[in-house]
Amino acid sequence: MPRMRLELTVNGMTRTAEVFPMARLLDVLREDLGLTGTKEGCGEGECGACSVLMDGELVNSCLVPAVQAQGARITTIEGLARDGALDVLQRTFLACNGAQCGFCTPGMVLAAEDLLRRCPHPGEAEIRAGLAGNICRCTGYVKIVEAVQAAGGLRAGPDAGARELP
């Protein structure tokens, strides 16, 4: 069967690829567009490692067929840093030791990004619910929750991003 011409906006840039319509968005990002920051964990929508934002909503990219991403705006982990400077959330993950092996981290950061957009000052329960679809086998989650809480505090202030990190 023929491939389709897929046109996407990925991290603010228009990208095109010739892909099979039932190819997973995850594979399109990693293999056709070379964006290997997005990880494959379970491949079944259970672990959240492949989380990206699609038209402003958190999705598991392993469960989205390419045909359903036609024309979509996608944000991957590569899209958070600006001009080589890490985003606040990425910096708080570093500062709070919210990453160990790092495999869940791209998905975890995007789930946290999605949460902070909807809920700028999340409490612990909101953070745990917002990240419930993202599994980490290293940290025990405490450091991740702290990182998201810290980022919420930093981002929401008038001088967001300019303050000292914890």
Added chain:
Amino acid sequence: MRGNVPECEVRVPGTLEEALDMLAREPGRWRPLAGGTDLMVPFAAGRLPDTRFLSLQRLGPLRAIEADDEGITLGALATYTDVRRHPWIQRHLPNLVQSALVTGAVAIQNRGTLGGNLVNGSPAADSPPSLLAYDARVELASLRGTRWVPYEAFHTGYKRTVMAPDELLTRIRVPRPGTGFHFYRKVGTRAAQAVAKVCLAAFARAEDGVVRELRIGLGSLAPVPCRARAAEAAVLGRPLDALPLEAARAALMGDISPIDDIRSTARYRRTVAANVLVQMLAELAVSLNLRG
């Protein structure tokens, strides 16, 4: 590349009529694909025989949710997130909000659809017990016309439904339950991302201290999501201050036929289902008694 990605053909109809026309021309040839959260799993693993898909992503009107005085009509493509956030549903159908909240987690809720949850036919799905407790109906559309089917009659066996190969499930209608008692309990391995071992939803109403209306929907306890008709009958007409808990517990055993599988055992499911039923009835008695 896994599954049979290169062999697959996908059509993206722009209107419901176009979709129904394709189904009518070649019944059974096109597998409807909504949010993909169920189908993409066996597909990517090479366990789905289908290679021709009808992607429903452009059928925007089928995502609409419209409430009126008597109830609410949900388009089959409404997502769990749409359901969770809808003010009318939050106010009148708390069990359905709970169903949406415990389905997967945020990313699944953003893509998975209510219609897909029903058509997929899993006995362990999270929204069917609530729809049974609220006495929902589903609309099936084809070029031959549309028909409304009580949701209780929709599933005919494990992963089988009353749908003809040329039909699409287009809408779900839930009557406004009015003032009463709502209960939803899913028992799973963890709060998020779990498939239910046992699920029980209920709606009840009392008059003059007597149970006058009770519907109990069950999940993961039979080959299909089903009502607990015998347990309901044991309680209907009984006074709130003397509910026959043991009789209801015994009657429930006639309503269910659980199995051993990777998630649980039949014995565990029987015991826990009975315990959840008794917990529900105890809360029902207190809640409806307080309201007089």
